[in-house]
Amino acid sequence: MLFALIAFVALGVWQVKRLHWKHDLIARVNARVHAAPATLPSARRLASAPAHALDYMRVKVSGTYAAPQTALVRAATELGTGYWAMTPLHIADGRTVWINRGFLPAGTTVFEAARTTPPGPVTVTGFVRASEPGGSLLQSNRPQDDRWYSRDVAALSKAKRSGPAAPVFIDAQTENAARHAAGKPAPVPGLTVIHFPDNHLQYALTWFAMAALSLVAIGVVWRRRA
Structure with a gap:
């Protein structure tokens, strides 16, 4: 149970860190999608940037x-x-x-x-x-x-x-x-889905609750043995 307590606390802390990371990501993406359009980055920058670094x-x-x-x-x-x-x-x-x-x-x-x-x-x-x-x-x-x-x-x-x-x-x-094509129907643009699931607080609270239950269980077992 002590091992479970430590594990649950570690998972809760990890989810809190993920929560902050996700909020930073959402803020960064929101700033990008509402910014004035820029030119396409240079070939060197596109080649050297980590995957998804320039997304949105x-x-x-x-x-x-x-x-x-x-x-x-x-x-x-x-x-x-x-x-x-x-x-x-x-x-x-x-x-x-x-x-x-x-x-x-x-x-x-x-x-x-x-x-x-x-x-x-x-x-x-x-x-x-x-x-x-x-x-x-x-x-x-x-x-x-x-x-x-x-x-x-x-x-x-x-x-x-x-x-x-x-x-x-x-x-x-x-x-x-400048000129429109004759073919129909034309593709429908603007359907990019910009949504990031943000359940980290819920997960963190769940892990911390499990840690609390583990602590209660440790106390119960300790008292019975005493």
Whole structure:
């Protein structure tokens, strides 16, 4: 019981530390998503930054889409199940970055998705997101069959032969183009889910309660033996 007491206290303290970390994370993300859009960080910074370090940074990029390299990635959103329309954007500084243009309903084909891509110059404002290598929790990406369950930019670039791309993608919030595409329906942008579960206080109180019960049990056993 003494060992259990120590373990429960340690778990409670750990959850308190996690609570402070989560609140710092939420504050940092809230500041990023409401900030004025910045330029996409340099290639060196993107390559050296730890995974997710730049998540939800609000950026604005301009360039032209490579519509033939469009891919559809399985998605479940508030609008239902369907796909994310992923298309590489060749930006003015010579780099390529994948854009999640938004949600398309189930049944949409890659050809139909590509037809919704604006020709000519386009400006996209959105959030930087880390690449999602491998696939989803239950299903792996199958590049050979053009079946995608996660937004793995390296695998997409290789499968679609779009050339080297930034190690992140951008979740589009707005898309402004000089010319509009004829294809319909257009992807629905702005569906980025920004939610971080914050149950650490509840967990901490649970562990501290278990520690208190362990202390009571120790007292009961001690008295009986005495």
